[in-house]
Amino acid sequence: MTDVTVDFDDVTADLDDVMVDVRGVHKSFGPLEVLRGVDLRVRAGEVTVVLGPSGSGKSTLLRTINHLEKVHRGWISIDGELIGYRRSGGKLHELKEKDVLKQRTHIGFVFQNFNLFPHLTVLENLVEAPVSALRRPRKEAEETARRLLDRVGLADKAGAYPRQLSGGQQQRVAIARALALGPKVLLFDEPTSALDPELVGEVLDVIKDLARTGTTMIVVTHEIGFAREVADTVVFMDGGVVVEQGPPAAVLDDPQHERTRAFLSKVL
Amino acid sequence: MGLTTDSAAAPAGAAAQGAGPGTPPAKDDLASLKVVPARHYARWAAAVAVIVLVAQFVHGLATNPVWEWGVFSDYVLSETIVQAVWVTLQLTAYATVLGFLLGTVLAFMRLSRSPVLQTVAWTYIWIFRSIPMIVQLVFWFNLSALYKELGVGIPFGPAFWSVDTNSLIGTIGAAVIGLTLHQAAYAAEIVRGGVIAVDHGQLEAAAALGIPRLRQIRRIVLPQAMRAILPTAGNEVIGLLKGTSVVYVMSIGELFYRVQVIYGRNGRVIPLLLVATAWYVALTSLLSVAQYYVERHFARGADRTPPPTPIQRARRLVRSLSAAAAQRNRSVMPLNPLGDSR
Numbered sequence: 006m007t008d009v010t011v012d013f014d015d016v017t018a019d020l021d022d023v024m025v026d027v028r029g030v031h032k033s034f035g036p037l038e039v040l041r042g043v044d045l046r047v048r049a050g051e052v053t054v055v056l057g058p059s060g061s062g063k064s065t066l067l068r069t070i071n072h073l074e075k076v077h078r079g080w081i082s083i084d085g086e087l088i089g090y091r092r093s094g095g096k097l098h099e100l101k102e103k104d105v106l107k108q109r110t111h112i113g114f115v116f117q118n119f120n121l122f123p124h125l126t127v128l129e130n131l132v133e134a135p136v137s138a139l140r141r142p143r144k145e146a147e148e149t150a151r152r153l154l155d156r157v158g159l160a161d162k163a164g165a166y167p168r169q170l171s172g173g174q175q176q177r178v179a180i181a182r183a184l185a186l187g188p189k190v191l192l193f194d195e196p197t198s199a200l201d202p203e204l205v206g207e208v209l210d211v212i213k214d215l216a217r218t219g220t221t222m223i224v225v226t227h228e229i230g231f232a233r234e235v236a237d238t239v240v241f242m243d244g245g246v247v248v249e250q251g252p253p254a255a256v257l258d259d260p261q262h263e264r265t266r267a268f269l270s271k272v273l
Numbered sequence: 274m275g276l277t278t279d280s281a282a283a284p285a286g287a288a289a290q291g292a293g294p295g296t297p298p299a300k301d302d303l304a305s306l307k308v309v310p311a312r313h314y315a316r317w318a319a320a321v322a323v324i325v326l327v328a329q330f331v332h333g334l335a336t337n338p339v340w341e342w343g344v345f346s347d348y349v350l351s352e353t354i355v356q357a358v359w360v361t362l363q364l365t366a367y368a369t370v371l372g373f374l375l376g377t378v379l380a381f382m383r384l385s386r387s388p389v390l391q392t393v394a395w396t397y398i399w400i401f402r403s404i405p406m407i408v409q410l411v412f413w414f415n416l417s418a419l420y421k422e423l424g425v426g427i428p429f430g431p432a433f434w435s436v437d438t439n440s441l442i443g444t445i446g447a448a449v450i451g452l453t454l455h456q457a458a459y460a461a462e463i464v465r466g467g468v469i470a471v472d473h474g475q476l477e478a479a480a481a482l483g484i485p486r487l488r489q490i491r492r493i494v495l496p497q498a499m500r501a502i503l504p505t506a507g508n509e510v511i512g513l514l515k516g517t518s519v520v521y522v523m524s525i526g527e528l529f530y531r532v533q534v535i536y537g538r539n540g541r542v543i544p545l546l547l548v549a550t551a552w553y554v555a556l557t558s559l560l561s562v563a564q565y566y567v568e569r570h571f572a573r574g575a576d577r578t579p580p581p582t583p584i585q586r587a588r589r590l591v592r593s594l595s596a597a598a599a600q601r602n603r604s605v606m607p608l609n610p611l612g613d614s615r
Contacts, residue, residue: 106484109481116477120474124575138482167574168574168575182482
């Protein structure tokens with residue numbers, strides 16, 4: 006379906022090097038409409054921070070991007086590839102789970118409660134997906150894993166089990182695990198919300214380091230200071246839509262919408 | 274007893290705290306006071322009662338001539354009985370392995386998103402939990418009466434290949450099939466219980482990493498589900514070991530059948546039942562020990578430190594007892610005499 010692909014490329018051609026493209030996404034849980042037409046574009050190498058009150062749909066948006074949640078309307082593409090669907094003959098065909106899993110290897114996801122595999126050592130946690138999903142040789146995967154552990158400052162914890170680590174260390178392992186697949190984009194779902202206050206810094210430092218090296222990231226968080234320091238774009242969501250977005254200085258210091266002002270006055 | 278509190282011991286404790294000789298400890302200096310453990314008088318009385326009852330029972334075992342220990346020792350290691358034990362073990366092993374394999378498949382069918390698989394698994398479990406095992410076994414034993422030949426062909430049409438039922442499935446085969454199908458229905462629910470006990474975040478993480486579905490089950494879900502599966506599965510295997518005695522209805526030479534044959538011949542019912550009991554108890558004990566170590570294996574990563582093996586535990590007990598004895602000699606009990614037990 007070459008002509009269709011060209012057609013599709015035209016749609017995204019209005020912006021240079023768009024990595025993540027979210028268009029008119031709707032999502033409901035039963036009668037509850039959580040996303041009501043979300044549009045979002047993230048350029049390669051940029052950090053986008055999503056802010057918003059709880060229940061505003063920011064986590065759900067993140068989960069639709071790697072298809073942990075199906076969208077009911079609209080579409081999402083990453084690096085020009087539709088997520089969860091295949092377009093052919095003027096129709097969208099739902100992908101089988103096998104193909105969705107393949108797409109997810111391009112999308113790193115870091116959970117609020119880490120979700121490390123407790124029965125596997127730190128090294129095994131990092132090696133599992135590259136070996137089973139990307140069919141990399143184990144030795145090569147282990148080398149990559151050790152390099153990544155070194156990068157997040159946990160080279161000496163390769164043989165430890167997750168429960169032997171502090172929350173901050175677990176989250177750093179989880180970030181390394183997401184990086185082990187060499188993803189095109191990293192998604193963070195409130196990565197510091199489950200941590201003790203004194204452990205938040207070490208995790209944010211790792212994310213800042215990734216930002217400096219040009220990793221494309223979307224970070225859902227409540228850390229306004231982090232957004233100000235690291236974000237290229239701040240997106241404010243409320244009631245299942247993007248209320249406003251722009252550079253951190255604009256959105257955080259000079260919000261245009263009443264809802265943004267109300268939210269920021271509560272958290273700042 | 275060395276535990277008794279008396280005022281004579283107090284000055285020694287005070288001395289150990291560095292107070293001047295002869296000076297009584299200050300009233301509010303709790304650290305220098307002697308600790309008197311709680312006394313459990315009812316527990317002691319109960320222990321004495323239990324010991325008396327056990328002694329009576331053991332005395333009865335040893336002196337009542339009806340037990341016929343001579344006959345017991347003649348048979349317990351005899352070739353017939355050992356062979357029968359082997360048959361029992363084989364039936365248990367086959368039915369356990371095949372039953373849990375089929376059960377695991379059924380469990381994931383019930384958990385799958387396909388309504389066809391769900392319905393098939395649900396129906397299977399419903400049917401095989403509804404039929405008493407003994408009824409099912411007799412059915413399989415009489416399979417050849419229902420279907421003289423088994424074959425492959427077009428439904429309602431001609432057969433391409435067929436075989437005589439009795440030559441395909443021997444008596445042992447029928448027993449294994451019966452036990453397996455029965456066991457699988459229960460195993461399915463046990464495995465399903467273990468799988469739904471695994472934190473949903475684990476599945477999401479595996480899915481987010483793009484790990485293939487079968488690999489998710491084998492590498493991420495099942496090892497964690499094992500912790501919830503094993504205690505109940507241990508029950509099932511032990512139940513199955515004893516449950517094999519039911520196949521005596523098919524005249525298979527397993528333990529209980531052989532014992533019945535022998536006492537039917539010589540009339541020594543009690544000692545031969547003892548023979549069977551002794552073997553079942555011995556095998557069950559072995560299985561219990563094995564279960565402990567298997568559970569310990571799957572607990573890795575669940576705690577910061579793995580639970581001690583019985584040997585480590587025994588060593589620790591000896592060490593803490595001797596430490597307690599040494600403390601007692603110094604007549605001051607520390608506030609936490611055995612230390613942290615974990």
